[in-house]
Amino acid sequence: MNKIVKFYHEMGSPPSFYRITQHWLMPMLILAIGLTFYGLIDGLFFAPEDYQQGDSYRIIFVHVPAAWMSMFIYAIIGVCGIITFVWRMKVAEAVMMASVPIGALFTAITLLTGMLWGKPMWGTYWDWDARMTSQLILLFLYIGVAGIYAAYEEEPRKAARLAALVAIIGLVNLPIIRYSVYWWTSIHQTSSITLSGGSEGIHSWDMLRPLLVMALATKFYYIYSMLTRTHTYLLKTESNKKWVANAVTKTKGVQS
Amino acid sequence: MTPTRKKRLILILMVALGVSIAVAIFLTAFKDNIMFFKSPTEVAAQDYPQNRNFRLGGMVKDGSMSRVPNSLKVHFVVTDFAEEVKVEYEGILPDLFREGQGVVTIGQMTTGGLFVAEEVLAKHDENYMPPEVADALETAKKQQPTHQQGSE
Numbered sequence: 001m002n003k004i005v006k007f008y009h010e011m012g013s014p015p016s017f018y019r020i021t022q023h024w025l026m027p028m029l030i031l032a033i034g035l036t037f038y039g040l041i042d043g044l045f046f047a048p049e050d051y052q053q054g055d056s057y058r059i060i061f062v063h064v065p066a067a068w069m070s071m072f073i074y075a076i077i078g079v080c081g082i083i084t085f086v087w088r089m090k091v092a093e094a095v096m097m098a099s100v101p102i103g104a105l106f107t108a109i110t111l112l113t114g115m116l117w118g119k120p121m122w123g124t125y126w127d128w129d130a131r132m133t134s135q136l137i138l139l140f141l142y143i144g145v146a147g148i149y150a151a152y153e154e155e156p157r158k159a160a161r162l163a164a165l166v167a168i169i170g171l172v173n174l175p176i177i178r179y180s181v182y183w184w185t186s187i188h189q190t191s192s193i194t195l196s197g198g199s200e201g202i203h204s205w206d207m208l209r210p211l212l213v214m215a216l217a218t219k220f221y222y223i224y225s226m227l228t229r230t231h232t233y234l235l236k237t238e239s240n241k242k243w244v245a246n247a248v249t250k251t252k253g254v255q256s
Numbered sequence: 257m258t259p260t261r262k263k264r265l266i267l268i269l270m271v272a273l274g275v276s277i278a279v280a281i282f283l284t285a286f287k288d289n290i291m292f293f294k295s296p297t298e299v300a301a302q303d304y305p306q307n308r309n310f311r312l313g314g315m316v317k318d319g320s321m322s323r324v325p326n327s328l329k330v331h332f333v334v335t336d337f338a339e340e341v342k343v344e345y346e347g348i349l350p351d352l353f354r355e356g357q358g359v360v361t362i363g364q365m366t367t368g369g370l371f372v373a374e375e376v377l378a379k380h381d382e383n384y385m386p387p388e389v390a391d392a393l394e395t396a397k398k399q400q401p402t403h404q405q406g407s408e
Contacts, residue, residue: 123375
C-alpha cells in the first residue's frame with residue numbers, strides 16, 4: 001500500500017512525474033505503432049466482408065476506436081478539470097491541456113470517417129440527427145477549452161482553471177452522445193459494442209479482433225502523445241525552476 | 257480536505273448539477289425537434305406538419321417495393337409493424353436500401369395519404385457479420401420458427 005501512496009504522490013509533482021514517465025514514452029509509441037499496423041492490416045485485408053455493406057464497413061476499424069477515444073479523452077479532461085479546479089494540482093492541469101488537441105483530433109477523425117461512410121450507406125454526408133449533432137458539439141467543446149486557455153496567455157494557471165470550468169460543464173455532453181441513439185430516433189445506428197452488453201452487434205470474431213486491437217492502439221497512442229505534450233507543458237510553465245534546468249542539460253548531455 | 261477546497265468542490269458540483277438540470281429541461285422541451293423522424297404510427301395519428309417537409313422513418317415492408325417502368329420512380333411501404341405509409345420516390349436509392357431494412361424518407365404527405373419523398377436515406381442497424389454467418393442465422397430462423405433469434 002505504501003508503494004501505491006508513494007507513486008501517487010510522485011505523480012503529483014512535476015519533477016518526478018517528468019522523471020518517471022519519461023521512460024514510458026518509447027514502449028507506448030512502439031505499442032501504438034505496432035498495434036495500429038496489425039489492426040489495420042487485419043481489419044482491411046483479413047476481416048471478412050459484411051453481409052450488407054460489403055467492404056465499406058471497414059471504416060469501422062477507424063471510426064469506432066476514434067469515437068471511443070474522443071469521449072474517453074474528454075472524460076479524462078473533465079476529471080483533470082475537477083482536480084485542477086478544486087486541488088490546483090499542476091500535473092492535472094498539464095494533462096488536461098495536453099489532452100485537448102489529441103481529443104479534438106480524434107473527434108474530427110470520427111466526424112470525417114462517419115461522413116465518408118454516410119454518403120454511400122445512408123445516402124448523405126451529414127444530417128442533423130442527435131448523434132451527429134452532439135458529436136459536433138464535442139468538437140466545439142474541445143476548441144472552446146483550448147480557446148479559453150489561449151485567451152489568457154499571461155497567466156497560464158488562471159487560464160487553466162477557466163478552461164477546467166468549461167471542460168467540467170461540457171461533461172454533460174458525454175451521456176448525451178452515448179445515449180443519443182436510444183433517447184431519440186436517429187439515422188445513426190445504436191451501439192454494436194457496449195461495456196454492459198458485450199459485442200452483440202459484431203457477429204464474427206474476425207471482425208471484432210481488429211476493432212479491439214485498434215481500440216488498444218489508439219489508447220497507447222493517446223498515452224504517448226499526451227505524455228509528450230504534458231512534458232512540454234511542464235517544462236514551459238516551470239521553466240524558471242531548477243529541475244527543468246537539470247532535465248534540459250541532462251538531455252543535452254546525452255545527445256551530444 | 258481544507259475548507260477552501262471543500263468550498264470549491266461544492267461550487268463545482270453545484271455548477272455541474274445546475275447545468276445538467278438545465279440541459280435535461282432543454283432536451284425534454286425540444287424532444288419533438290430532436291427526434292429525427294416520425295413513425296408511421298405518428299403519421300396515422302395525424303401527428304405531422306401539414307404542407308411542410310418532414311422525415312418519415314421505419315422499415316421497408318417486405319415485398320412492397322415496385323418500380324415504375326422506364327423511370328426512376330419507385331413505390332414502397334414504410335411500416336413500424338403497427339401502421340403503414342405508402343411512399344413514392346423518384347431518384348437513386350442508397351446502397352443499403354432494401355426490403356426489410358430501416359429507411360428514413362424526407363418529403364410531404366399528400367391528400368391521398370401518399371407520402372411523396374424528395375430524399376431517401378437508408379438506416380443501417382448495429383449488426384455486422386460475414387455473409388456465411390448471416391446465411392446461418394437465416395437458416396436457423398427458418399428451422400426453428402418458435403425459437404426467436406433475438407438480433408436487437
